[in-house]
Amino acid sequence: xxxxxxxKALSIILSVVFAFGMIPAKAQDDPAPLNKDQKKEVxxxxxxxxxxxxxxxxxxxxxxxxxxxxxxxxxxxxxDELVVISLSAIFVGEAARIEIDKEKAIxxxxxxxxxxxxxxxxxxxMCPGGLSALQDLLLRRVFILNSGELSTRNMDKMELYxxxxxxxxxxxxxxxxxxxFLYMYTLGMPDLTLDTxxxxxxxxxxxVEINYAGNKGGLTxxxxxxxxxxxMEATLKLNxxxxxxxxxxxxVPGKKxxxxxxxxxMSF
Numbered sequence: 001x002x003x004x005x006x007x008k009a010l011s012i013i014l015s016v017v018f019a020f021g022m023i024p025a026k027a028q029d030d031p032a033p034l035n036k037d038q039k040k041e042v043x044x045x046x047x048x049x050x051x052x053x054x055x056x057x058x059x060x061x062x063x064x065x066x067x068x069x070x071x072x073x074x075x076x077x078x079x080d081e082l083v084v085i086s087l088s089a090i091f092v093g094e095a096a097r098i099e100i101d102k103e104k105a106i107x108x109x110x111x112x113x114x115x116x117x118x119x120x121x122x123x124x125x126m127c128p129g130g131l132s133a134l135q136d137l138l139l140r141r142v143f144i145l146n147s148g149e150l151s152t153r154n155m156d157k158m159e160l161y162x163x164x165x166x167x168x169x170x171x172x173x174x175x176x177x178x179x180x181f182l183y184m185y186t187l188g189m190p191d192l193t194l195d196t197x198x199x200x201x202x203x204x205x206x207x208v209e210i211n212y213a214g215n216k217g218g219l220t221x222x223x224x225x226x227x228x229x230x231x232m233e234a235t236l237k238l239n240x241x242x243x244x245x246x247x248x249x250x251x252v253p254g255k256k257x258x259x260x261x262x263x264x265x266m267s268f
Contacts, residue, residue: 005176018254025113027139031163031169032160032162032163033160033161040152042084042168042187043152043155044152045151046139046187046194047142047149047150050060050094050149050151055076055077055205055245055247056076056139056244057076057246058074058138058218059073059077059238060073060236061236062234062236065233071087071089072087073088074088075138076245078181080135082099082131083098083131083135084099084248092236094110095111096111097251099250100131100134102120103119104116105123106118108251109254109265111205112265113236113257114203114257114258114265115251115253115257117263118262122217129143129145132148133145135212136149140193140194142158142194144158145172145174156161157173158170158171159172160187165189166189167186168189169185170185170186171184172184175262180201181202183200184198184200185197194212194260195211195212197209198210205234207226209223210222210224217239217240218237218240219237219238221236223236226228239241251257
């Protein structure tokens with residue numbers, strides 16, 4: 001069944017941009033696509049600092065209504081292989097962690113001695129592209145499904161639209177005949193930085209969204225996710241990344257840990 005048409009996709013682009021307040025809602029003009037030379041200039045500027053890396057670590061703070069308090073966050077990543085997110089609280093030590101590799105994710109609640117395992121299909125439902133895409137998003141980088149990080153070499157797989165005078169929408173090639181979800185980015189003008197990442201359903205409702213902002217040399221991610229009928233929101237403030245990364249020891253469940261469901265592991 002055809003779930004999206006190009007006209008429907010363009011209307012969703014506009015609705016997402018309006019929702020994030022990038023342009024006034026009274027603007028009615030369709031997005032104007034950039035030509036090849038304009039697109040190459042934008043992509044070159046946007047990706048100028050997308051330097052290669054092998055390992056990376058970041059630290060910061062995570063806050064959410066789901067958490068009883070703001071927690072210290074440590075992130076360790078190996079390119080295309082591993083993401084470990086460790087959450088610690090004062091007087092408690094490490095309270096929770098998430099480990100994601102190419103096959104699965106393990107979510108651990110150390111306060112209740114519970115953990116759960118998610119298969120890659122569940123991870124990709126929450127984050128298109130899985131592990132590698134998650135790494136790009138944590139680094140404020142644009143990715144294209146099945147093509148990797150955006151560059152002038154794969155920019156033909158993405159259309160760029162100018163909406164108003166201060167916003168560009170990056171809309172990757174997607175199978176409009178079968179897609180249940182669309183993903184896209186908004187880029188701020190004139191500095192050409194990634195401002196938002198969105199995944200929307202066929203009705204234009206946000207399933208995942210991330211708003212980015214600078215944070216004194218670091219990065220702030222305001223995140224929202226609709227999963228299994230429940231809305232979750234969180235803010236992650238990260239310091240500048242460290243390329244001299246010290247690995248975080250992987251989780252090995254001992255006898256005191258009980259394997260449970262995602263709902264069970266989220267209960268404190």
